[in-house]
Amino acid sequence: MANTAVVLAGVPSAIHSVVLADLRSRYSTGYVFRVASSRRHKDEQAHYIDNEIDAILEASRDAIFGEKKRPSSFCRNPSQQCALNHSAGKRCALSEGQTCSLVKPDHFFLLFQPGENAKKLQEVFHYSPLAIPLSSQCYGRASRTVEAAVEAIGRGLAAVKHLKDNMSSLNSPYLLPPINYGMGIDKLFKIDFDIDKQQKKAKNFRVERFAGEDRAYKAKGDLRFSPTSTEIQHGSAGPQDRADIALTRHFRLGCTYEDKFHFDVTRADGHVHKGRTTLFCRQNGEWKPEKKNANLLVDDCMRGNG
DSSP states (O other): OOOEHHHHHEHHHHHHHHHHHHHHHHHSSSEEEEEEEEEEOOTTHHHHHOHHHHHHHHHHHHHHHHOOOOTTTSSSSSSSTTTTTTOOOOOOOOOOTTTTTSSSSEEEEEOOOEETTHHHHHHHHHHEEEEEEOGGGTTTTTHHHHHHHHHHHHHHHHHHHHHHHHTTTTTTTGGOOOOOHTTHHHHHHHHHSSHHHHHHEEEEHHHEETTTTTTTOOOGGOOOOOOEOOGOOOOOOOOOHHHHHHHTTEETTTOOOOTTOEEEEEETTTOOOOTOOOOEEEEEEEEEESOOOEEEEEOBBBBOOO
């Protein structure tokens, strides 16, 4: 059975506990729920200010990388006793930004109330969750919020059946780093829950952008984004202090992906970059590679020293 982490954002604190308890009673196995609550606003919509976005990030990290026993969170290391549950037990050796690949959730959904700065909320998460809007009509109403969440979870599970099959393919457009690739990739990542339409959209994108002879995606400025083969991957992702980076290092559009995967960014003319190419690393900022291949991770971060 697949495990699913579900985080609700923009839910007023007055109904926080009721919504959380109801959802946990309906999904007793294989689900972890977090509700990042906020104060209720007079205009009947959520307002995603900076500190609320930070709280949503931390709720997400806790749902996926937390130490608490199930069903509140996923265990990070079931092979040894947990110090939280056994007084003589041994504390898990993994750090906050790591999780055991055997038990980390297979899916990550962000169910959010539409509202002010909702776009910024999604930008901060950088496509790590499958973001699904709740109905604006349920704002501040516990029973309606629960029903909207149940409906959204159903849509999400249907969508990931299509998406997860693409996360193990080296040539999948869903794994392109969105900031550096650009080229309208955000339209592909805006998931249409009519799955037939979404599949057609993904197929058309790949046909238009993937150069079979180069085995690379054509990008702006005559750049080529070439997915690596398993023989030349450079090791798995390490622990991360930042919640947003930890999440994107493991998830894309609500699905797990191979965290050893990266792209070689090259020039179409085959020459070395020599500082003529400008890329952006989410951890280190602007980056001008010098060599022929620039190693770029799925989540727009530089691999090692590039």
